[in-house]
Amino acid sequence: MADVIFTPWKLGRIELANRVVMAPMTRNRADVDGVLPASAAEYYRQRAGAGLIVTEGTHPSAAAQGYPHTPGIHTDAQQAAWADIATAVHEAHGRVFCQLMHTGRIGHPSLLPEGGELLAPSAVTADLEVATFSGEMVPALEPRAMTTSEIRTTIDDFASAAERAVAAGLDGVELHGANGYLLHQFLCPSTNLRTDEYGGSPVNRARFVVEVVRAVAARIGADRVGLRISPGGQFNDMSDRGNEETYLALVDELNDDGLAYLHTLRGRTSTLHVEMRRRWSSTYVINTGYMGRSELEDLGPIVEAGESDLVSVGRLFISNPDLVERWRHGIERAAWDEDTFYTLGERGYTDYPSATQH
Ligand SMILES: Cc1cc2nc3c(=O)[nH]c(=O)nc-3n(C[C@H](O)[C@H](O)[C@H](O)COP(=O)(O)O)c2cc1C
Numbered sequence: 001m002a003d004v005i006f007t008p009w010k011l012g013r014i015e016l017a018n019r020v021v022m023a024p025m026t027r028n029r030a031d032v033d034g035v036l037p038a039s040a041a042e043y044y045r046q047r048a049g050a051g052l053i054v055t056e057g058t059h060p061s062a063a064a065q066g067y068p069h070t071p072g073i074h075t076d077a078q079q080a081a082w083a084d085i086a087t088a089v090h091e092a093h094g095r096v097f098c099q100l101m102h103t104g105r106i107g108h109p110s111l112l113p114e115g116g117e118l119l120a121p122s123a124v125t126a127d128l129e130v131a132t133f134s135g136e137m138v139p140a141l142e143p144r145a146m147t148t149s150e151i152r153t154t155i156d157d158f159a160s161a162a163e164r165a166v167a168a169g170l171d172g173v174e175l176h177g178a179n180g181y182l183l184h185q186f187l188c189p190s191t192n193l194r195t196d197e198y199g200g201s202p203v204n205r206a207r208f209v210v211e212v213v214r215a216v217a218a219r220i221g222a223d224r225v226g227l228r229i230s231p232g233g234q235f236n237d238m239s240d241r242g243n244e245e246t247y248l249a250l251v252d253e254l255n256d257d258g259l260a261y262l263h264t265l266r267g268r269t270s271t272l273h274v275e276m277r278r279r280w281s282s283t284y285v286i287n288t289g290y291m292g293r294s295e296l297e298d299l300g301p302i303v304e305a306g307e308s309d310l311v312s313v314g315r316l317f318i319s320n321p322d323l324v325e326r327w328r329h330g331i332e333r334a335a336w337d338e339d340t341f342y343t344l345g346e347r348g349y350t351d352y353p354s355a356t357q358h
Contacts, residue, residue, distance in 0.1 A: 003300070004019065004300075004303045004304050005018065005019045005020060005296070005299065005300050005303045005304075005311070005327075006018050006019070006324070006327075006328055007019065008051075009051060009283070009309060009310060011052065011095075011260055011261060011283055011310075012172065012221075012222075012223030012224060012260040012261075012283075013221075013223050013224070014095055014171055014172075016051035016052050016095055016310070017049075017051050017093065017094075018050075018051040018324055019051055019303050019309065019310045019311060020050050020051050020299075020310070020311060020312075020313060020323070020324050020327075021050060021051060021052045021053075021054060021263075021285055021310050021311065021312035021313070022047050022050040022052070022053040022054060022312070022313065022314075022317045022323075023054060023287055023289070023312035023313055023314035023317070024054040024055060024056055024057055024099040024174065024176070024228070025056055025314055025315075025317070025318065025341075026056045026057050026067065026070060026342070027043075027056050027341065027342065027349065028067065028068065028069040028070060028342040028343070028344065029043075029069060029344055029345075029349060030069050030070055030071040030072075031069070032069075033072075033075070033077060033078070034059065034062075034065065034070065034071050034072030034074075034075070034078050035071070035072075035075075035077045035078050035080075035081050036071045036078075036081040036082070036085065037081075038084065039346055039349060039350050040071075040081065040084075040085055041081075041084040041085045041087070041088040042088070042350045043349055043350050044085050044088060044089050044094075044096065045088035045089060045091070045092050045094075046321035046322075046350065046352075046354065047094070047317055047321045047323075048088075048089045048092035048093060048094025048096075049092075049094065049321075049322055049323070049324045049325055050094065050313075050317065050323070050324060051095070051310065051324075052094075052095045052096070052097060052171075052310070053089060053094060053095065053096040053097070054096075054097050054098075054099050054174050054226070054228075054263070054312070055085070055096060055097070055098045055099050055170075056070070056071065056099065057070060057099050057100075057101030057176055057181075058070070058071045058072060058073050058098055058099060058100060058101060058161075059071070059072045059073070059074070059100075059101060059102065059103075059161075060072075060073060060074060060100045060101075060102060060157045060158045060160070060161030060162075061074050061102075061154075061157035061161070062074065062112065062113045062116070063102075063112060063113070063116055063119070063154075063157070064101070064102035064103065064154075064157065064182070065103070065107065065111050065112065066101075066102075066103025066104075066106050066107030066108075066111065066130070066181070067103070067107070067111070067131055068111060068131055068132075068133055068134070068135055069344060070101075073098060073100070073161045073164050073165055073168075074157070074160065074161055074164065078164075079164045079167065079168050080168075082098065082164075082165065082168035082169075082170060083168040083169055085168075085170075086168055086169035086170045086171075087169060090169070095171050096170055096171055097170065097171055097172040097173055097174045097224075097226055097260075098165045098170045098172075098173050098174070099173070099174045099175075099176050099228070100158055100161055100162065100165075100173050100174070100175055100176060100216075101176040101181055102154065102157075102158070102176075102181060102182040102183070103181045103182060104118070104119065104120045104121075104143065104181055104182030104185045105118055105119075105120035105124065105125070105126050105140065105143035105182075105185060105191070106126060106128075106130060106140070106180060106181060106236050107130060108130050108131065108132045108133070108138065108140075108141070109141070110132045110133035110134070111131075111132070111133050117143075117144050118141060118142075118143035118144065119143060119144055119145075119146045119150060119154075119182075120143035120144070120145065120146065120182065120185050120191065121145065121146065121182075121185050121186045121191060121192040121193075121194055121198065121199065121208070122143075122145045122191060122192055122193040122194055122199075123142050123143060123144060123145050124142075124143070124190070124191050124193065125140055125141065125142040125143070126140040126180075126236060126237040127140070127237045128140055128236065128237050145194070148196070151198065151208065151211075154182075154212075155208075155211050155212050155215045156215065158175070158212050158215060158216050159215040159216050159218070159219040160219075161173075162216040162219055162220045162224075162225070163219050163220060165220070166220045166224065171224065172220070172223075172224035172225060172226065172260055173216060173220070173224065173225060173226070174225075174226040174227070174228055174263065175209075175212060175213060175216065175225065175226070175227050175228065176228055177209050177227055177228055177229045177230075178228045178229050178230035178233060178265050179230055179233060179235045179236060179265070180233065180235050180236025180237065180238045181236070183208065183209050183212065184229070184230065184233070184236075184238065184240070185238075186198060186199075186205060186206075186207075186208040186209060187205050187206065187209060187229070187240070187243070187246050187247070187250070188205070188238050188239070188240045188243060188246075189205065189239075189240075189243060189246075190238060190239035190240070191238065192205050202245040202246040202248070202249040203249045203253070205243075205246045205249075206246055206249045206250040206253060209227070209250060210250065210253050210254060213225060213227060213254060213257065213259065214257065217257060217258075217259070222257050222258040222259050222260070223258060223259070223260050224260060225259050225260055226259065226260045226261040226262070226263055226285075227254070227259060227261075227262055227263065228263040228264070228265070229247065229250070229262070229263070229264050229265070230264070230265035231243065231244065231247045231264065231272055231273075231276075232270075232272070233265060244272045247272060247276060248272075248275065248276070248279070251276050251279050251280055252279060255279060255280060255281055258282065259282055260282065260283060261282060261283035261284065261285050261309075261310070262276070262280050262282070262283075262284055262285065263285040263286075263287065263312065264276065264284075264285070264286055264287070265287045265289065265290075266286045266287060266288055266291075266292075267288060267289070267290060267291025267292055268288075268291050268292055269307070273286075274307075277307065277308065283309045283310060284308050284309050284310070285308060285309065285310040285311065285312055286302060286307065286308035286310075286311055286312070287311070287312040287313075287314070288302070288311070289312075289313075289314050289315075294311075294313040294314065294315070294316055295316075295333075296327045299311040299313070315336045316333055316336070318336045318341070318348070318352070319333070319334040319335060319336035319337070319352050320333050320334055320352065320355075321352055321353075321354050322354040322355060322356045325354075325355075325356040326355055326356065329356065331355045331356065332355075334352060334353075334355075
C-alpha cells in the first residue's frame, strides 16, 4: 500500500507532516476563568505527531461558554496559556488550530457573566439536560432569539478571538459549525425559525456562518481558517436531516474564499458528502466517528481513494498520544477511559504513555 496517509500535505501557508488530524475534543481542564493549566501544553505536546491538532472547543467570548471548565480565548491570561501550548506543539514539530465554539442554546446562565442570557437564532428549547457551573445537570432553558445587533457583536467576538489565537502563535482557527452549537443552530431549520435575512431559505440559513467565516478571515487570513460542519447531525437535539440544500449553499458561497479547509463529520458516506467534496476546492477533512470507526484500515483507504485529503481522529488520540507512529509501525492501540474524558486533573489526560520514542 502506498500509505498516502503518512505523506505531507500543504494546508494554507503551513506544511503538515501527515494526513492525520487530531479531532477537536473538549476535556474540561480549564480553571473557572477559562485558563488552561500547564498540563494542557504537555497534553498537546504529546500529541504533536498528528499532522494537525485541532484543539478542544474554546469560547470566543464569556457569552459563548456552555460547559464548566472549558477554555476561553478572550482574556490576556487565557491567551498566555494558549501561547504556551503553541510553543510546546511547535517545539515538537506539530501544527495546531484552535477550535472556536459558541454553544448558543446549549448552556446555562450560571456559566455566563452576571445577567447573561442564552442566545440562539430562535427561542427553541433543546430537549436535553445541560451542565450548570457546578456540574449539576438540569433541563435546558429556553434561549432568546438574537437581535441583529447581537449577531454583529457575536461575529466580532469570533474575529477578535481569532486575532488572539494568531497572536498566541497558534497556526489558525477552526470555526465550530457542527454538533448542535450556535453556528449549526443557524444552519438547521429545526432551530432556526427566523424570518429575517438569517432564516427561511438555504442561503439565509447559511448567512450567519458565512459572515462569521468572512469576519474571521478578514482579521487573520482565510488560509488560517477552517470550518467544521455535521450535516444531518442529531447530536444536541438537532433535526438536520433533509437540509442538504443549506450545506450546498454554504459550500458554494465559501468555496472561492480560499479557506484552509472544510472539516465534516461524515460517518458513513452519502451523496451529500460526495457532492460537497466535489464542489470544495481547498483541503477537505473527514471525520468518520460515531457512525464508523477511526482506525487505520478505515481511514487509510479514504485518503488513498481521494475521498478526503485529511482524516480526523478523536478518541484514539486521547489514549494514544503517538497514534500516527503506532499506526506506522503496527503497534497496538491502547483503549480510552471514558470516565476521565471530562474530569479535572492529569488522570486520563497526560498519563497515557507513548509506545514509541521520537
Ligand atoms: C471527549 C470528547 C470531546 C469532544 N469535544 C468536541 C469539541 O469540543 N468540538 C468538536 O467539534 N467535536 C468534539 N468531539 C467530537 C470529536 O471531534 C469526534 O468527531 C468524535 O470523537 C468522533 O471521532 P472518533 O470516533 O475518532 O472519536 C468530542 C468527542 C469526544 C469523545
